[in-house]
Amino acid sequence: MTAKASLSDRPIASSRSKSPTWWLLFKRDLSELWIGGRALALLLIYTILLGILTYVLASNSELSLIPPKEMVYETLKVAIAVSLVISLIIGADSLSGERERATMEGLLLTPTSRRQIVVGKFLAAVSPWPATLAVTIPYLSVLSQGDEVFRQAVLWGALLGSVLAPAYTAVGMLVSYWCNSNKTSLFVSLGIYVLFLIPAQLPGRAQTGAMGQLLQKVNPMAATTHFLSKTLVNNRTLGEFWSWLISPVVFALLAYGMLFLFAAPGLRLEAGRASRIGKVLSRWVGLSVIACVIAALASAPALATSFQAPISQGAEQPLQISIDMASKVVKAGDNIDFHTVVTNAGSEDAPPLIVAMNIINLDAAGDVVDPEDWSPQRTQYIEHLGSGQSTTLSWRVNAILDGDYMVYMVLIPAPDGQQATSQPVASSGIHLTVTPFTRLNPGGVLPYAIGGPVVVLLAVLLLFRLRRRGIDMGGSK
């Protein structure tokens, strides 16, 4: 400790930097994220998940059950959902993490503007999104099997992901801004994620009702998923569904505005803003988020049941439905054809009738299987059935998954009016046993499923190796 830094090299009369400070912060955080290994670890986990998902989807595709469009859509949906979690986690760590690691004070002591600190950190926190997209593209390519859906998926995935992932990063950073500890920040951020996720997980009827539609439309995540589903799977046009893009864009603008205009200038060592109003506001926001998550969790089953038509004991219908099969053992992927006979044994003409197919999974404590996935027709309509008449309906079921199932029909007479109800009639069931059908390397996807994680792992090792060059790895003296 003898030499002394040259004072002739006196710095900094002003706070102006040769490089913009947001750029310096961005580079430092980027290096910490990627060379520190956090982002790479998350990317590696993501790649493994994607590999598993692709293999499973391709297995089903091999059985000709899921068309390429749907596989690409499902993969893209998962890719965006996981990217949002990654964005949220990294955003949630950005400011509270600096506080927890006691590195925030060092930054705040420099003549850098608070907003530039936040901008630099935000840009670095967004960086995993392009990486996850880049990792996803080969999987989409192999699953699309040459279908033009691939180009659409990459285009829409890149656009919508680029709107949502930075927005979720901003939300994570906002939460982090109001938290002193990473634990709290992560807990609240994941709570917000669940809050957005729940409407997308509501049962089918709950999603398609007026309230359900509204919930879907205002929820940026659900709206994005819906938009992708319609454009990629159902060949619908942007003109028809552009309104579903409003909520993601508005959500993103709100998140950016809150972060850069409101929160960033007031960044400080302790959580939140200095003003008393800010403290009260943040407390209320925190409590509201927790209350919303609890309410949403509590209301989901209730909401689902509220959309189910109440079955009251109305007048008995002299209607009968029979089925021409009692049981069958098939392999996954086989088609099962059967018939039902609907008979009007009454003395009067029957009202219009709906025959609906139901499939119950007997292996998993009676889970309902969505017949839409299993059959091209889940309901059939009988306009008229006179007294003493019968009609035969043909059905086909594609056994997608192995397991033990009960297939049965429900005959629903149309009620007379808004205040009236009717009595559904159930048929006997077909006990369907589906045995597994497996094949190694379905659709040639196995190299990608295994190769993806291996490539990312090699990239991790290469980065560490490059980093070690020029660094003295000696211990402390």
Add this chain to the structure above:
Amino acid sequence: MVQSHNPDPSSSPSEILRAHDLRKSYGPRPALRGLSFSLDRGRILGFLGPNGAGKTTSIRILTTILEPDAGHFIVDGVASDDPQAIRSRIGVLPESLGFPRHMTGIEFLTFFGQLYGRTARQARTYGMALLEEVGLEQRAKSLIGTYSRGMRQRLGIARALVNDPAVVFLDEPTLGLDPRGQQELLALVRRVAQERNAGVVLCSHLLAEVEGICDDVVILSLGQVVASGPVSEVIGQAQQSALQQNAVRIQLPSPLVPKAQGLLEKIPEVVNSTPTGAVAGWLRVELVDSIDGTSSKAQHINNRILQALIRAKIPILGFEAEGGRLQDVFLNLTGEAIE
């Protein structure tokens, strides 16, 4: 009690920091109740106080991390209403400064140098010079995660000097260091003040070390300044009142303490003698309270005590009048025990 030192409104040319009536409350609890002091270039100011006295709050206000509720301060001619300009003139080693484990020492300093407006090349060159100054040039390219605590503290000081500051704030820089590390670090602090002609504000619990290297001292208790001024003056003022307690402390070989106690209690002016402190061998000897600490009678009694011990061939390892150390002043004014 020593009166608070109120700086003269007309500052001297060498004055680099002046604080006037700084106040801060956390909710209903006042953390700082009117802090005023000044610091000249090239001088080291010891900032003392028991836990919760308001030291860290003061440092955070003076380094623009916190805003005061009232009062103002001036750093190198820049008033506290321009915090960004102040930040470019100060260097700070906070009490718990975190370091990025995946950066090397030189990368860390280069990064901060750039934040203060240097080009990458300038920042790297200056960073290397600073690492040399703090004795870390051999570990410039080592990851900070591999540094010992002492090395990290020295790197923290280098980081505080990266903008060539006019005032350097060091909050507990010796915390957790071994005695050798403490000595090296305090020597470095002394050099920073002398060679860079910077004002240094040093927060520390190591009162003996503060006494050794500080030129001035501010003692805080419950958010108030209870003593301030040059170290020798503060000790001198306190000594006047402290000597009314009429006690001396003598350090002896531990096995001989009971024998010494027996001898000393035969002297008529000695009220009692008791082993004291956490360190074995120290004996506190209380004298009759009618003695004026500065009189020749007091010196006579001190001599009688020493003679009694010498005649009994008891080696005297240390002898001091109570109240003659900064620690005594501190204890006296703050009523707190320092371990």
